[in-house]
Amino acid sequence: MNKGKITKVSGPLIEASGLSDANIYDVVEVSKDKLIGEIIEMRGDVASIQVYEETTGIGPGDEVVTTGHPLSVELGPGMLEKMYDGIQRPLEKLQDLAGEFLKRGVTSTALDREKTWEFNPTASVSDKVEAGDILGEVEETSVITHKIMVPIGVSGTIKDIKAGEFTVDETIAIIETEDGDKEVSMLQKWPVRQARPSTRKIDPDEPLITGQRVIDTFFPVAKGGTAAIPGPFGSGKTVVQHQIAKFADADIVIYVGCGERGNEMTDVLNEFPELIDPKTGESIMKRTVLIANTSNMPVAAREASIYTGVTLAEYFRDMGYHVALMGDSTSRWAEALREISGRLEEMPAEEGYPAYLPSRIAGFYERAGYVNTLSGTEGSVTLIGAVSPAGGDFSEPVTENTKRFVNVFLALDKELAYSRHYPAINWMNSYSGYIPLLKNYYDMRLDGDLPDLRIKYLDLLHKEAKLNEIVMLVGEDVLPDEERLVLEICRVVKVGFLQQNAFNPIDTFVPLEKQFEMLKTIDNLYERGKEALKLKIPISVIKNNKLYGKVINMKYDIENENLKKFVSLNNEINDFYVELASTYGDVE
Template identity: 60%
Template sequence: MSKGIIKKVAGPLVIAEGMRDANMFDVVRVGEQRLIGEIIEIHGDRASIQVYEETSGLGPGTAVESTGAPLSVELGPGLIGSMFDGIQRPLDEIRRIAGNNLERGVEVAALRRDKKWKFYAEKKAGEEVQPGDVLGTVQETEIVVQKIMVPPGVCGTVRNIESGEFTVDDTVAVLDGPNGEVKLTLAQKWPVRVGRPYARKLAPDMPLVTGQRVIDTLFPIAKGGVAAVPGPFGSGKTVVQHQLAKWAEADIVVYIGCGERGNEMTDVLNEFPELVDPKTGKSLMERTVLIANTSDMPVAAREASIYTGITIAEYFRDMGYSVALMADSTSRWAEALREMSGRLEEMPGEEGYPAYLGSRLAQFYERAGRVMSLGSSQREGALSVIGAVSPPGGDISEPVSQATLRIVKVFWGLDSALAYKRHFPAINWLNSYSLYLDSLEPWFNQNVEGDWMALRTELMRLLQEEAELEEIVKLVGMDALSAPDRLKLEAARSIREDFLHQNAFHETDTYTPLFKQYLMMKVILGYYDLCCDALKQGADAEALVALPVRERIGRFKYVEKENVREEFEEIMKQLHTEIGNLQPKEGY
């Protein structure tokens, strides 16, 4: 164990001498209060330490002690439903010990040591096990069964294992390994900056269905994919992430509030326990882990929080669960990197961010993926990462947004102009994109309908042509447009208002299953195609725009899913009737 003495204190950065035996990323204890920190740079025997707690009162000559281990998280029963800070200290437990205000130097175990969990053994004595094999299970909540796995790097023959009630520190199994006896408990530790191993990565050819029409239809994300949600203040980033947390086809949700405002994080902490999980009817917290790191907490802990969150997410992925991780927001995390880099006196890159900003972002996002886990009975798990970006003034040409866009394959660009018009979700369909479209096309065509992608392409074409026509309308007015162009504008308006606009607080409209999204596309494009044919036969454009059936098309999104197909057929029948009545008799 390496011990040193502080030479310099610069905000959250502490320089200590006498640390020659310490290693990079070792956790250290600083001062009499034993503040927790991490070594981020070593020169000779001088170590630069980022301290995860307030450093006021520290001065030269204060003792520093290395623990000899990297920053790690505890993985085991008790994670689900918990609220942690950026370095996995349970906030409820800290509040119980220290009161409402966070105190420095509070040492609290991440997982409760007094609670006993019912462990059901699946392996028997004499069986060979390898890394990733499931020893047994613990029913953590009514929804989540936690699989107790052999940690990576451990293998051998089971000497002793039994079912029963255990704390996370109790030995549940003893292995005879190549190097002797190995005792296994319900919990395991893992360094946060190292990705957990898996057997192999799978192609991103299945969508993460979210029930949000603009996402599923226009810009889908694959299971195990990565997406960025950049947007200015008030454009709805947090509501988009709440909707995804609630409705996305994920078994586990990990929500990281990284450097967000305290009141916004309070809203999340208050809302999530009250949100009802639509799949089970229970509280959403029964499959959620929350990591809260507000903007007034020490800046260094902000840098650690996203690694803490993604390591917990990988642990559940290894059990075979589909995990959705929400990071809100990586811009605040990048600001923490910039502040620490400045204090280290490193050469700044663009806008003062460190030169390694892009590689650090890539290290985080590349830990996502759909994988086959380790173990003799391989399980398929997925970790999908959705990162919010908060560019200053909504300018996505700034370095964090640009570095993120080079890594992620889905870009949901939130637009303040749409938000001011009360069009939510305010995802701009002209500058957003998804690079998963080609790999997801076979899945949509096989599992929904064969012409799904063709309809999606037609939708996008109409929206793009509407943008071009809007320019003409601004210059010379609506009267200058031909009848087909006027019809095109009306169809695009129907796509925007009746399809893309979605009310997160409406009981039916908040979630739209894929088959309903398909029928909604069919109705809108069916109206456009029939009107185009009628126009060629001599029908009046104004009459086509004013058809009574259009109100029914607009209300189609509020139809319950059990009645959708019947309503679709009735609308199409009414559409044919009304357009037929407009035709000149000799046209037929």
């Protein structure tokens, strides 16, 4: 423990002298209120400290005490179904302590020290264990089993292990190590700025199924992958992340509200407990952790919230779970970096952001991955970050640097959102780099070649964009029938496939098999239309409104579990063109 005195206060940043024995990233207690802070710069015995609470009333001469430990999170049973702030203080507990309006200095342990958990050992006395090995299990919720692991840095022989009900800080096992006996509880701590270790990273070869057609079919995200969702205000970033959080086939969801509006986090808090997980029939909160650091909370905690979230994700990954983390939004996190950097009087780079912005963004996304865990299982952390470029300018520093370090870019379009096209993901500017890695998965799971079909229709959509420029100048009638057919099929793709209704019980989540059947049906419609054009059938006859309407409405009319209906729909398409052939020629 080291004590110093405050010499300067600049908003959330303070300077304190007399801390020569302190270390960078040490947590400190500031003033008699014991506000939580973190050392982010050392110059001699003068420490620059970012304070995670309001600093009003603090002045030179107030005392600062170091704890000697870096900013860490508590890991153990009791994290799921909780809502924390950016430094893992449980907001529900803080409300009990301070009421509706939080007071400075009010804090609480992240995990309940009084609640007991039923611990069932899976290891035995005399077993040799290494860091990350599973000692036993706790049923944390009705859908998630919490696996108690040997702490990182501990290895040896189990001398004693108990079964029964324990609090998180009671000893459940004793491990005999080279340095003596080590008592192990269900509670672990880990510094948030340090990635948890794994055996090795492996290529992500399985998609994170979100149920959103434009993502799963056209721009898939791999389990253990990285994705960015940039878009201007009102384009639906939060809505897309909500949909992914609700329906993605991840075992655990960590949702980090970083600097967003309080009403959005209120919506999350109100909606998620009422949502039923289609896989388990239970509330989705039973596999979710919420971290809320809204725009009216201290800016310094915003910078920590992203690291808090990814550390929790890595912990569940180490148990062998697949975790999806939503960061909403990393732009607010970058703005917090910019503000703190400015107060540190560092040399600004582009648009005032610190010169180390790219390395911080890279460091965050590098913590994603599909890994072999220390316990010998496989787990993954998928990082999906929203980006909020000012004015929708994708060339600004946060978006540009994020683009360098992610493999999926889901560019949202304000015009699509205003035209009620949701998800408002612009297929012209988006991309996914995971297609080659996922091809084997598609080949094994689907009866057909989805990657080739995807390329075909992305090319058509790009061709349609060029044709629309001509149509705007001289009208559609001047185009040859082949190109008018392209326009019509692309309308079917956009309205019947890419556009999705979150309020329709059938359309809100679509399994990959149905997505593929839908796209194959559209492709059948297109190919039969091209054959009809060869027989000189007029485009006005080919564009049968009733038939095209049925194809567009198949997303509502065909249930997710009743894919056999696609057979009859395709038969109806074929029969229609065969009937045309009786007048214009054979169409096989």
